[in-house]
Amino acid sequence: MKEQNYLDNLVGVFGHPVAENPGVVIQEAAFRNLGLERWHFLTVDVEPGSLGDAIKGLKAMKMRGINCTIPHKIEVLKYLDKVAPSAKLIGAVNTIINENGTLTGENTDGKGFMIALESAGVNPAEKSVVVFGAGGASRAICVELALAGARKLTIVNIPKDSALAESLVRILKENTRVATEYVPWAGTFKIPADTDIVVNATSIGLYPNVTGKPDVDYDTITTRMYVQDVIPNPAFTPFLREADKRGVRWQSGMQMLINQAALNITMWTGLKPDKEVMRQALEAALA
Numbered sequence: 001m002k003e004q005n006y007l008d009n010l011v012g013v014f015g016h017p018v019a020e021n022p023g024v025v026i027q028e029a030a031f032r033n034l035g036l037e038r039w040h041f042l043t044v045d046v047e048p049g050s051l052g053d054a055i056k057g058l059k060a061m062k063m064r065g066i067n068c069t070i071p072h073k074i075e076v077l078k079y080l081d082k083v084a085p086s087a088k089l090i091g092a093v094n095t096i097i098n099e100n101g102t103l104t105g106e107n108t109d110g111k112g113f114m115i116a117l118e119s120a121g122v123n124p125a126e127k128s129v130v131v132f133g134a135g136g137a138s139r140a141i142c143v144e145l146a147l148a149g150a151r152k153l154t155i156v157n158i159p160k161d162s163a164l165a166e167s168l169v170r171i172l173k174e175n176t177r178v179a180t181e182y183v184p185w186a187g188t189f190k191i192p193a194d195t196d197i198v199v200n201a202t203s204i205g206l207y208p209n210v211t212g213k214p215d216v217d218y219d220t221i222t223t224r225m226y227v228q229d230v231i232p233n234p235a236f237t238p239f240l241r242e243a244d245k246r247g248v249r250w251q252s253g254m255q256m257l258i259n260q261a262a263l264n265i266t267m268w269t270g271l272k273p274d275k276e277v278m279r280q281a282l283e284a285a286l287a
């Protein structure tokens with residue numbers, strides 16, 4: 001008789017708001033393609049005050065791992081047993097691996113971003129980069145850019161979050177060789193002419209606020225620049241529309257999302273998923 005094993009392997013995402021997070025589409029497509037019929041990805045709405053309870057639930061249900069998104073990436077650190085060195089430096093975790101009740105935090109956001117840059121033929125070594133935002137995604141991206149040898153990082157963030165931006169600048173100065181500057185975002189930001197790479201790492205433009213656009217003087221974008229958005233949904237944001245109008249090379253947050261989701265799957269299952277299958281599933285869902 002065939003062995004009967006109906007035990008489900010659960011992974012997923014904790015966030016708030018999270019209903020529009022397309023992680024489930026990408027991950028389920030990858031699981032089915034890998035023949036992992038009893039692996040399932042859950043999209044779970046966890047409000048800010050409930051993260052501790054949600055982590056207890058994760059352990060109780062022996063979930064194999066979880067992604068953390070807005071607003072939990074920094075808060076979640078205090079619930080973990082181990083944190084990978086790069087995630088520690090970033091100060092934010094987007095992926096948790098549960099090995100028999102021991103929780104390890106990793107950060108694949110910045111790594112997914114770097115793979116996206118590479119696929120666009122952009123090498124950040126010795127480049128000058130402007131990054132909007134100082135939250136979880138920004139921290140991951142800035143650390144990876146600094147470790148990859150970027151020459152200069154300008155972090156533009158709204159003044160009410162200056163402590164967040166200042167702590168990021170301090171971490172970069174203490175641990176890497178990049179020249180780093182925090183610019184309080186007060187009024188329309190003019191991108192310095194010597195900038196090579198421009199990154200929107202804020203949540204401005206994310207569904208359902210699809211008309212949101214960072215307060216930037218878009219006429220300061222020149223053709224020497226490469227523009228990258230982190231927003232995966234919608235893929236073509238108002239920020240990218242402005243970049244496109246100026247004839248610069250750009251990439252949406254979609255490929256970054258697929259890259260980091262692929263890394264997550266490998267951390268949870270030990271298997272390498274087919275990114276093309278994941279991309280097609282995401283494009284179909286967002287069409």
Ligand code: NDP
Nearest residue numbers: 133134135136137138158161202203206230232253256257
């Ligand atoms: P956080 O909440 O940690 O950070 C968001 C940042 O954006 C904060 O600095 C925030 O400031 C800033 N921000 C938000 N609204 C405004 C505004 N109107 N003006 C100026 N600054 C603003 O979120 P994350 O870093 O986790 O995520 C940011 C975005 O990145 C999300 O849209 C997420 O979907 C996307 N993302 C994409 C990934 C991908 O693979 N493509 C991976 C990870 C994230 P404040 O805190 O004051 O609001």
